[in-house]
Amino acid sequence: MRCHEAKRLLNEGDINNRELVKHLNDCSDCAREAKAAGLIHRSLDSLRQQDQPTPTPFADIRARVESHPAANTRKESSRMAELTHKLTARKKLSFGLGLAMAALLFFTLVPFSYDRVVGYDLEISGIEPGNMINIDPVIMGMTGLGYDNISISTNYSSTETSVWITGLPHEKAAQEASAVFATLTGLEGKSEYTPKVEAVSGSLYAQVKENLFSVEITVSGETPEEMKASVEAQLESMGMTGGEAVVTQDGDQMQIEITIPGSDE
Amino acid sequence: MRDLFWKLLEPEHPKAEAFCRKLMRNREEGDDLYQDALLLALRNFGSLKDHESFRPWLYRIIVNGYKSRFRRPWWRRHATLTPKLEETRSTGDPDGQLTARRWLERAFEGLTPEESTLVTLFELEEWNTAELARLYRISEGAVRARLFRSRRKMRQTIDRFISQNETSNRIKEADYALPRGETSSE
Numbered sequence: 001m002r003c004h005e006a007k008r009l010l011n012e013g014d015i016n017n018r019e020l021v022k023h024l025n026d027c028s029d030c031a032r033e034a035k036a037a038g039l040i041h042r043s044l045d046s047l048r049q050q051d052q053p054t055p056t057p058f059a060d061i062r063a064r065v066e067s068h069p070a071a072n073t074r075k076e077s078s079r080m081a082e083l084t085h086k087l088t089a090r091k092k093l094s095f096g097l098g099l100a101m102a103a104l105l106f107f108t109l110v111p112f113s114y115d116r117v118v119g120y121d122l123e124i125s126g127i128e129p130g131n132m133i134n135i136d137p138v139i140m141g142m143t144g145l146g147y148d149n150i151s152i153s154t155n156y157s158s159t160e161t162s163v164w165i166t167g168l169p170h171e172k173a174a175q176e177a178s179a180v181f182a183t184l185t186g187l188e189g190k191s192e193y194t195p196k197v198e199a200v201s202g203s204l205y206a207q208v209k210e211n212l213f214s215v216e217i218t219v220s221g222e223t224p225e226e227m228k229a230s231v232e233a234q235l236e237s238m239g240m241t242g243g244e245a246v247v248t249q250d251g252d253q254m255q256i257e258i259t260i261p262g263s264d265e
Numbered sequence: 266m267r268d269l270f271w272k273l274l275e276p277e278h279p280k281a282e283a284f285c286r287k288l289m290r291n292r293e294e295g296d297d298l299y300q301d302a303l304l305l306a307l308r309n310f311g312s313l314k315d316h317e318s319f320r321p322w323l324y325r326i327i328v329n330g331y332k333s334r335f336r337r338p339w340w341r342r343h344a345t346l347t348p349k350l351e352e353t354r355s356t357g358d359p360d361g362q363l364t365a366r367r368w369l370e371r372a373f374e375g376l377t378p379e380e381s382t383l384v385t386l387f388e389l390e391e392w393n394t395a396e397l398a399r400l401y402r403i404s405e406g407a408v409r410a411r412l413f414r415s416r417r418k419m420r421q422t423i424d425r426f427i428s429q430n431e432t433s434n435r436i437k438e439a440d441y442a443l444p445r446g447e448t449s450s451e
């Protein structure tokens with residue numbers, strides 16, 4: 001038996017396979033991995049047999065959640081869209097030794113519809129009139145770069161020729177398209193790209209579902225300014241334009257308040 | 266509407282709460298995660314069209330909550346396991362459960378939050394791959410591939426730990442003190 005096969009059996013938990021046992025006697029590398037596998041296996045078994053801690057009585061959890069301020073803000077919020085509401089009263093993250101800082105996260109959420117950038121359009125204008133443009137090499141060139149959903153349209157007038165390239169997934173694609181066009185046609189023009197925005201109406205659930213709502217925060221070694229910039233950049237990248245993060249530090253407590261501007265629901 | 270939410274939650278409650286505690290490896294923090302998830306779920310219950318999907322929907326909210334808390338690798342916050350280790354040795358650990366927990370904590374160190382949730386649900390909560398596929402919105406094949414990858418990562422993490430520490434004699438036989446026996450193949 002080869003190491004490759006041995007590792008596959010280990011992964012499947014087939015640790016008593018006779019061929020495997022034989023291999024383990026000869027191969028210290030796999031033997032160590034088998035020891036690790038055994039430890040994990042037995043640890044999982046042991047925890048499975050452990051008694052489950054008593055669950056919180058259902059009535060208690062219901063009362064606790066129902067009486068939480070965050071559970072009762074929905075109705076007002078749709079009436080007063082500009083009012084901000086704290087969704088989660090307090091999210092406390094505790095950190096282990098060596099990181100004596102606790103970060104409090106306040107997510108201030110308002111029902112809103114947010115704009116999501118779904119792609120970019122590129123316009124190349126001001127091309128010398130009189131040239132018929134062969135767009136096929138441009139399409140081939142872009143396909144070669146992995147952009148296979150683009151389309152190109154041309155507009156000829158007596159004073160200038162312009163070209164639209166649509167279906168570009170991101171800014172970099174727009175820049176590449178501009179370069180590809182210039183290289184393959186030898187024509188020069190003024191390139192301008194615009195984001196194509198799609199309005200998404202925002203239930204919070206939709207954002208959670210789409211995983212839009214996780215913001216990564218580095219707690220150590222970042223100044224409040226850096227943290228603010230990083231959070232805002234992330235919001236922006238999630239299509240939440242105008243999101244604002246306010247970071248305040250008070251002793252060893254850091255508070256981050258994130259506000260996303262509301263529009264009507 | 267709210268009554269319906271609570272009615273659907275009731276049968277899920279004990280397991281969902283236990284899942285949060287296991288994920289956070291700490292009862293208080295687990296309860297905190299659970300409460301936040303319930304608040305979010307309750308507020309957005311209106312958007313859940315298909316009540317048959319209540320369970321995966323709820324767990325998705327929990328998993329998302331967990332991920333957003335722990336975008337940073339959680340082991341950095343659990344950086345020190347040594348004090349616990351000493352404590353265990355002095356108080357004794359007849360069932361090996363503390364030892365088991367410690368090994369698992371180490372094994373989970375190599376996993377992303379996503380993988381931690383997957384392994385916890387599969388190994389400790391007995392979800393099958395079909396249920397997991399529905400929760401993560403991926404194919405069953407992809408679930409199996411992720412489990413495969415996660416197991417390998419866990420083994421490698423433990424393997425590295427053992428080889429580093431055995432050479433420096435930092436772990437003793439007692440650290441492996443886990444109940445042996447009925448651990449045949451799966």
Ligand SMILES: [Zn+2]
Binds near residue numbers: 004027029030031
């Ligand atoms: Zn081998």
